[in-house]
Amino acid sequence: MKGDLKCINGFYVGLMVMLYAFTVIIQLEAASETKTCFVRKSPCFLKKQTCPKQCPSFSPPNGSSKACVIDCFNPICKATCRNRKPNCNGKGSACLDPRFIGGDGIVFYFHGKRDEHFALVSDIDLQVNARFIGLRPSGRNRDFTWIQSLGLIFGPDSKTFSLEATKAAKWDHQVDHLRLSYEGKEISLPIGDSSVWTHQDGYIHIERTSDINSVLVTLPELAEIWVNVVPVTKEDDMIHKYKTPENDCFAHLEVQFRFSRLSPNVEGVLGRTYREDFQNPAKPGVAMPVVGGEDKYRTASLLETSCNACVYVGGSTSLDKIEPLLLNQSTVDCTGGSSSGIGIVCRK
Template identity: 85%
Template sequence: MKGDLKCISGLYVGLVLTLYACTVIVQLDAASETKTCFQKKSPCFLKKQTCPNQCPSFSPPNGSSKSCVVDCSNPICKATCRNRKPNCNGKGSACLDPRFIGGDGIVFYFHGKRDEHFALISDVDLQVNARFIGLRPSGRNRDFTWIQSLGLIFGPNKKTFSLEATKAAKWDQQVDHLHLSFEGTEISLPKRDSSAWSAPGGYIQVERTSDINSVLVTIPDIAEIWVNVVPVTKEDNMIHKYGRPENDCFAHLEVQFRFFRLSPNVEGVLGRTYREDFKNPAKPGVAMPVVGGEDRYRTVSLLETGCNACVYSGGSGSLDKIEPLLLNQNTIDCTGGSSSGVGIFCKK
């Protein structure tokens, strides 16, 4: 009899624990946001994706380091986590002076020239130009350069958006060094994490990913751009012998792109690396493989679409030729284990 009571008691405890665990799981799932893919050509068309527990929100609260991302072009059709700031070691990134990682995953440097503009991306319906700042210490045969601003031209009506790091003599962590404008009009974005702005008609959205100096720019169905403003520090200056003056910390941008679609003929310093026929001239084994192209990608100004190799046409080209990009673009975060990847496994 006592044995039977112990058995019944054990079954009861097990049932209670199981019900409790199921309740917790349901509560966690309920707290996670979901999104459905409506892109008809997507392998995930009409499939609902739920954010992981490690990053339950697409726009997480202040202080969160990860947010949820849905990639409708990925056949796994599973929401994953991503860093909220540019990953300078991920594909589509442009950081430092400037160090790029192309769509082919190869690291290369493009120095350009200070106070000039170059097309990073030039496609049928999107062009992204960059203005370089820099200096040339005595005895050097080229400039040290950094990306100071981005100019975006997109869509059939050639909408324009610019984002720049404002000049500062000394870096102040409490000051917002970002200046944003849409169609030539300055954008006022509250200085708090997750504050957002959207253009009339929803052509472009901007969301802060920290209180100041970091944003995510989204052009729906075309691209996402993570941006962070940083200075050239005294340590950087000493290590690389930049010769940075005392009255300018060379505030500049760290950038990472994620594309939803690109045409097979995409061009630009970075854009060309996403082409299937691109052969990267960066020499393997070289510490700083410098890739040229200044003459091909130089533009007259930040918002000028013309260059020797530019292909932007305001979307007037055949949209049938624009294909979804099915590449893993490394905007993921691997701190949550293998489940954090977008179709890949994270390894230490």
């Protein structure tokens, strides 16, 4: 009889534990936000993705270091966590002077020229240009350059957006060095983590990812762009021998792109690296593999769409009629080994 009671008690205890665990799981899922992929040609079309408990929100509250993201071309169709600032070791990034990691996962440098503009991405309905700043110390035959601003042209009506790091003699961590404008009008984005600005036309959404100097720019169904403003530090200056002047800290942008769709003919310094037929000319084994293309990608201004290799047509051709590239854009960090992300191998 006592043995039967023990079995019964054990059964009820086990049942209570299972019910408690089930309740906790339900609560966690209820607290996590969800999104559904509506990209028709993606493997995750109409599949709902729920944020992990480690990052339950797409727009987390103040102080959160990670946000939830979905990738409609992720083969396992699961939402993941990512840092809220650019990952300079991830695919689609452009940092330093400037160091790119392409859609193929290969690291390369593109120096361009100071005070000139170059197309980073040129696609049928999206163009992203960059203005380079820099200097050339005595005895050097090439400019040191950094990305100072971005110019975006997108959508069926060729909307324009620009984002720049404002010039500063000395870097002040308590000053916002970001200037934003949409369709030629400056945007007033309140200081404060998670502060947002959305235009009524629905083409663009901007969210601060820290109190100052960092934002996430979202172009729905086109791209997400993480941006951070940083100076050239004294340590950088000593290591690389930039010889920056006393009256300019060369505030510049760290950038990372995540594209929702691209056409097979996408061009640009960075855009071309997403093409299936692209053969990266970066030499393996070289410490700083420099890739050219200044003449192909130079534009007349920050918001000019014409260059020798540009393909932007103002969105007049619908991408629905074009087979898009399959974009596996899991964050890659090649500092931790040869294999990173989902099905991505880091190469030197």
